[in-house]
Amino acid sequence: MATGNKSNLCLVCNKLPGVRVCIGCNKYFCPKDFREHEKQLAIKFDNEVVRSHDELLDQIQKLEKSNYLSSNLFAQIEQWKKITINKVERAAEKTHRQLIDLIDQKRTGITKQLELITKEVRSRREEETFVENDIDQLKQKIDKITQKLQKIIQKDKNQSIIVENNQIDWDRLIYVREIQEERDIEEEQQDSGKQINCEYFQPKFWKKKKMRPTVYGNPHCIQPS
CATH class of the missing domain: 1.20.58 (Methane Monooxygenase Hydroxylase; Chain G, domain 1)
Known part of the structure; x- marks a missing residue:
């Protein structure tokens, strides 16, 4: 469909009428350049979305190997x-x-x-x-x-001489908890659409500049020297 309005000319060739409109960029294309535009969009989708998705999925799958992410922390626990x-x-x-x-x-x-x-x-x-x-x-x-x-x-x-010590809290003798930024908590709130009670999470999430799993030992119990 011919038109004298230059604003409706094809964005690419600027010669043929722009009879196709991309609803994403809101630009006009001739049929040939529109097909090329769709092709480039498909390439961009694969490169920027599909590839990133696959890389992320691969990283998550690697987490199934428990010693992949924090092998140094597992070494600390063994030590x-x-x-x-x-x-x-x-x-x-x-x-x-x-x-x-x-x-x-x-x-x-x-x-x-x-x-x-x-x-x-x-x-x-x-x-x-x-x-x-x-x-x-x-x-x-x-x-x-x-x-x-x-x-x-x-x-x-009668075992009047008792060899025993129940003062050690074995559940808290050594444990792991995540150090998380306040910003990360806010992002979780946005993703879940719910308001998270920060006071409830305070024992688990400490405000630091960097998020990392950390191994803790109870200072009142047996500690490595």
Whole structure:
């Protein structure tokens, strides 16, 4: 369709009438150049949209490999585990020695008491210097030590000496949380169309200039040196 209005001429050749209008750029094209324009749009779509989409999808799929994104953080966790195990083993060995020392201390005390009675018993028996009162007194001393020994044995059976520590919060001994910018939270609000309670998220998202996963260890519990 011919027209004398130059504003409706084809944008590309500027000769033929612009009988096709692109609703995206609102420009006029002749049929030939319009087809070329559509072709260029398809190329642009593939280069800028499809390619970016595929690259993003590939990156997301790589995240399925848990050690792809934060291999250094996984290494930190493994290092922390080794150090913590070593500290736990040393603490257990120390407590083991303490228990042995405690048992030996009680056993040594009773043994020393019995040694004195043993000397007296052997001396009186060899020399035959004992009467009824001596027998009663020695028997009382022996019974008294026997009672002490039975108390120790009974305490051990009743587990009155407890090897235990429930003060460690194993769920918080080491943990991971995300450090996120306030701007990222606002973007999540816009994407979800909902107002996020920032106070609720405060324990999880700290305002920093850079977002990164971070490994935390509880300072009140076992920490790697």
